[in-house]
Amino acid sequence: MPPPLLGIDGDDQGHVSLMTSASTMESIFPKNAGLTERNYLGLSDSSSVDSSAVSGISDVKRNNLNLKATELRLGLPGSQSPERDPDADLVSAESLDEKPLFPLLPSKDGICSGSQKTFVSGNKRGFSDTICSNANVNNKVSSCAQTTMIKDATSKVVSQDQTHATFGNNNKVNTSNPPAAKAQVVGWPPVRSFRKNILATNAKTNDEVDGKPGLTALFVKVSMDGAPYLRKVDLRSYTTYQQLSSALEKMFSCFTLGQCGSQGSQSLSESKLRDLLHGSEYVLTYEDKDGDWMLVSDVPWDMFIGSCKRLKIMKGSDAIGLAPRAMEKSKNRN
């Protein structure tokens, strides 16, 4: 069976030409040449039952796609689709933005996209309503995520499990983000970091007025004593010190392996590094907005990312004297 192509609605001409090219490719591309197809979200092969169930549903939906294209239906808020994994919801119904993003009652002709403002992102909404109308999902952002899931299952994208840029995976992680936030994919949209940071500074002042939190990326450099080059991390992609710490451990593990006594398995050296970081060997420090170097301590996370300009993993012996001054400093300020 040739790979299904979304949106082909019986255009025989195009379909034939594709088939021709496909058949000439047969000699080079034998069918089923041992490629394992995996759900783009990275579900393992053992859960192929789930993925095939989803594909089954999406096949039906795909056939109905064009019929439903102009028919937009909205479910009531708070309703969940049966096959939807509740943990994968991007946002729960309670935390929806007060401003209704879309009218709850369908307009007379059933088409709501262009009613007041032409710039409402009708593409996501229309598509998600079409797909999810049977599933009665009104949660717009989660329905988008589901849309992506179904789209991906339908197109049978082959991908690797650990694709960190997978849109679906990011959806699963960011369950606590406010509804208007987008799941952040690394390097997408393709905007340079200096542009992001500048807009973040402007956006902070604007968004505080609107009540919307700024959620742009916040890249800071991380250096480590003895490492030949710097790394950069996006502080907004973490919500706790633990996450940041383990990410840094992974990132810098290759530098400290040389200092470990035993070169064991991967897990052994990671735990060794953790011991190193949590022991007296290395400490995590940061430079704040005033240019002072502080120990990364128990300042509330938000306060930390608001003032952290860069990070440094230094040897414990070098960090003597950097008492955890952060709290005292903030107290003095207040």
Next chain:
Amino acid sequence: MGYSFPEEVLEHVFSFISLHTDRNAVSLVCKSWYEIERWCRRRIFIGNCYAVSPGIVIRRFPEVRSVELKGKPHFADFNLVPDGWGGYFYPWICEMARAYPWLEEIRLKRMVITDESLELISKSFKNFKVLVLSSCEGFSIDGLAAIAANCRNLRELDLRESEVEDLSGHWLSHFPDSCTSLQSLNMSCLLSEVSFSALVRLIARSPNLKTLRLNRAVPLEKLSTLLHRAPQLVELGTGAYSAEIRQDLLSNLTEAFAKCKELEGLSGFWDVVPFYLPAFYSVCSRLTSLNLSYATIQSPDVTKIITQCPNLQRLSVLDYIEDTGLDALSLSCKELRELRVFPSDPFVADANVALTEQGLVSVSEGCSKLQSVLYFCRQMSNSALTTIAKNRPNLTCFRLCILEPRAPDYQTLEPLDHGFGAIVDHCKQLQRLSLSGLLTDRVFEYIGNRAKKLEMLSIAFAGDSDLGLHFVLSGCESLRKLEIRDCPFGDKALLANVSKLETMRSLWMSSCSVSLGACKWLSQKMPRLNVEVIDEQGDLDSRPDSCHVEKLYVYRTVAGPRLDMPSFVRTMNQNPAYRR
């Protein structure tokens, strides 16, 4: 051979040939032309610093005066290339310092250059004139101080979009009082303050200064002082464009701008306070280039400016301009060649501004000279793309970024295959294309069949199968750079088109489905390609051949595998036969 021209005559003729491609063609005519040409080539351009080694370059071209080098792949701009990947300038400057004592110009893009290298530059070349560091990193103010202090005839210092380690230090004062040669200074990327008095003195003694791009830290109150000292400026980048509302400040600024009769380009405009915008209205009629992409001003203010700029050729702006502003642009700016619209809030799912595909359609209708587009938006349709294509068959660069990955035609919910197909069909001179939205293999069939002049293609979250990649690799004759992320392209297309890869500068594939085994096979089959696998998980040696690689960067080279790779980058080539 008896009837050939004397060398001197040929050399004189060749001196009129400046394009690199033409020079390369000349050198292929015959051995004697090759010899003559290589001795008189003064400018070299190396699009991938790892495609060749300094030694090879110096051996072939002994009398070079100007060097241009590019390092990291383009996706490094979006943090897809881990730090430490490479692109170091140091090996180049070491050898060039010895070999090219008369070097005058160095232009680098996406390279890592240290203070040590900058110091070496400043001390090695007596006649050094031009240093352009575009999107570079690895150096600090100290390196700049060395350049300022030692380059007696410095004409151009341009740090565009580079990352400079901003230690406190006043490097501008290192320019000696005798230095009066400066024509262009771009320090817009610097984060910290510069000494204002040193800046004023420098400007005052540089009568030929044509381009001055300040950094954000230069306050608006001081701008008129600078403008009074340099009324001959052709290009100005302001600092922060905000101050307390003061009438006297506004009139000072207005007067200062009015004195700048040569001003054609404006940029900067961080933190704009709209009250001060009228200050530069007097120069608008002359403006050919305007960069408002940091200016968070709303559509009416933007429109007010644009409608006064009938000669505008290049505009960069935030999506605050909205469709209404773009309508005004299409009516007022008939000379527009290039438009870039950046997103003000790229990480928010829903639109915060009234900017849609309609704005771009309007511009394509009204601006008949439009050649180059970079457009971020949240919705697109096949019909809009088709209209744009029919309106503007003269497009050479079309980069569309629909913020949501895999967003379909918002009206019909179909993929955007037909729309992009229309673009490559009508715009026969298209050299650069960036795709986005929901796309199947079909769009790649269109591109492969029709985009014969396409040199650079960027693909993200698109396609269904290897067929898509195969269409591109087998069809696009002029393709030089291909960069792909998060697409279901794997081994088959790659291995069916290996010889194509040697005709291209580079191929980038990240988060696709290429296996480690395919990379190994490719590198064994094609010894003149460097097949670099970037994998930060750290255990590449123990992985099975069937596992997918995180990132793959393939480029042609005559220098063999490089020796400066960090631990997370591996060249698959086991036999470095061409090491020099």
